[in-house]
Amino acid sequence: MTPEPRSTLSVRDLLPTASLGLRARRMRALLSGLGIAIGIASLVAMLGVTRSSQGALLAQLDRLGTNLLTVVNGTDAAGGEQLLPDTATAMIGQVPHVQAVAPTAKLPGTNVYRNDRVKAARSGGRSVRAADATLLTTLDGALLAGRFLGDDDAPVTVLGYDAATTLGITGATGSDRVWLGGHWYTVVGILQPFPYAPELDQSALVSFGSAGHLLGYDGHPSRIYVRAQTEYTAEVAGLLAPAANPEHPSEVSVSRPSDALTAQLRVRRSGAVLMLGLGAIALLVGAIGIANVMVIAVLERRTEIGLRRALGAARAHVAAQFLTESLLLATLGGVAGIAVGAAVTAGMAMSRGWTVLIPPEALYGGLLVSVVAGAAAGLYPALRAAHLPPTEALRTA
Numbered sequence: 379m380t381p382e383p384r385s386t387l388s389v390r391d392l393l394p395t396a397s398l399g400l401r402a403r404r405m406r407a408l409l410s411g412l413g414i415a416i417g418i419a420s421l422v423a424m425l426g427v428t429r430s431s432q433g434a435l436l437a438q439l440d441r442l443g444t445n446l447l448t449v450v451n452g453t454d455a456a457g458g459e460q461l462l463p464d465t466a467t468a469m470i471g472q473v474p475h476v477q478a479v480a481p482t483a484k485l486p487g488t489n490v491y492r493n494d495r496v497k498a499a500r501s502g503g504r505s506v507r508a509a510d511a512t513l514l515t516t517l518d519g520a521l522l523a524g525r526f527l528g529d530d531d532a533p534v535t536v537l538g539y540d541a542a543t544t545l546g547i548t549g550a551t552g553s554d555r556v557w558l559g560g561h562w563y564t565v566v567g568i569l570q571p572f573p574y575a576p577e578l579d580q581s582a583l584v585s586f587g588s589a590g591h592l593l594g595y596d597g598h599p600s601r602i603y604v605r606a607q608t609e610y611t612a613e614v615a616g617l618l619a620p621a622a623n624p625e626h627p628s629e630v631s632v633s634r635p636s637d638a639l640t641a642q643l644r645v646r647r648s649g650a651v652l653m654l655g656l657g658a659i660a661l662l663v664g665a666i667g668i669a670n671v672m673v674i675a676v677l678e679r680r681t682e683i684g685l686r687r688a689l690g691a692a693r694a695h696v697a698a699q700f701l702t703e704s705l706l707l708a709t710l711g712g713v714a715g716i717a718v719g720a721a722v723t724a725g726m727a728m729s730r731g732w733t734v735l736i737p738p739e740a741l742y743g744g745l746l747v748s749v750v751a752g753a754a755a756g757l758y759p760a761l762r763a764a765h766l767p768p769t770e771a772l773r774t775a
Contacts, residue, residue: 400707403675407707410671413664414711414751415718418744420660422719425740430727433735445477445611446517446574449602449622450631461598462630466622470602473617475610480516481599482578483508483586488559488593490535490582492545496557504541506558507581507600508589516603517575524550524567531587536567538579558582559593574635577601664711665751672704672759676766683766697764704756705749712748716741 400407449470451462467481488506513519514526527536535558537547547554547565554565563584572578589595602622606614611634619630676683683696720736727734 400703406671410668411664411707411711411714413667414661414708414748415664415715417658417661417664417751418712418715418748419718419722420715421658421747422716422736422740422744423722426719426723426734426736427726429735429737430723430732431730434730434732444634445606445608446635447604447606447611447615447618448575448633448635449604449618450600450633451623452629452631460629461600462602463623464597464599467599467602469621469624470604470618473614473621475607475614476604477607478512478516478605480510480513480603482513482583482601482603483589483595483598484577484581484600485559485589485593485595490537490541490545490563491557494557494562504544505577505581506593507578507583508586508593508595509583510586513583513603516605517572517578519572520570522568522570523548524565526567527583527585529585529587531585531591533561533563533588533592534566534584535563536569536583537565538569538581538583539571540579541582542568556582558584561592563588575603661747661751665708665755668704668707668752669755669758671707672700672756673762675703676700676759676763679763680766683763687766693764696766697760699760700763701753701756701760704759705752708748708752708755709745712745712752715748716744719744 449462449466451460451466461483467479470476471479485506485508490504490506509527511527511529514521521536522539522542524536527534535556537545537556542548542565545556547556547568550565550567552564552566555562556565557563563582569578569583584593586595590597604614604618615632615634618632619627623630686696687693719740723736724734726732
């Protein structure tokens, strides 16, 4: 008796056969793959945006350094800065391991306006602070335009970034003047933003000499920036309060601006975990959608399955066909999701001035996850198709 020839199915034949259902029902395939695409796009975008934003924060930490400290003598009932003793700057400068000290003083009741016709009540939150030439180097800041203050008493001002934007001043050629404390001041510089010193962004800075000569400054600083040797930062922080105000050290507040950036990193990491969880849920929904579509496809194609089995196709070949179809659907959705997630990351990063950073594991991991989801979604429909009796399948023809 001549044995029945063994049925074979090569990879070359498997891919066209498996893609037949997708090509025949393109809209259904598109909608089914959309769930996987949304899940993978969410995962890639969240990992990419989180890494890019963290990279920007870490770059700020590098520029700021963890050795910058600020000293403030408490606040009043309205949250305003209180004055420190007039000896605070000199005393802090004597603390061991202090590298630089830059005092500033917020001038109460003094605001800056575009001209002398603006009502005093419409200050827009723009304050006036006295500062000296050491402020820019102590903060490791930079100018957007013009120059910084000197030690003279000339009526000139350097505007913080937000203050300049609000006043509509974009350059520092010496032709722009502002109305400040009842006097005309020439704008000689504009600061770049200080993410770790936002109080400066909304301020107009004048020299201590000018503040004392024209604005009634009494010599008491309100906020002092201190740069310490990095390895002694904690030790210096513990000595600043008694140095600034020996009689009432408990009234002095010492903080480190880098702590706020570190806290932002922790918050963004926890938020990323939450969003990754939501992306995983979207991916699960997409996988369930593919499984549902594949089960319906098996029911709709019972005649095709029965005919193939009657012509000699083995159960394994039928199972491979439907499993490969599910894998193709999920893989195409995964590739589309990776492209969308990368585009979203790039768009958000460039709009905020970040360096675009997409972790490599988000790319190949996203593809791997989509393949695994497709395999899991297609396993049951493939086994169901393989175990469908040919006679029962052909009976529906």
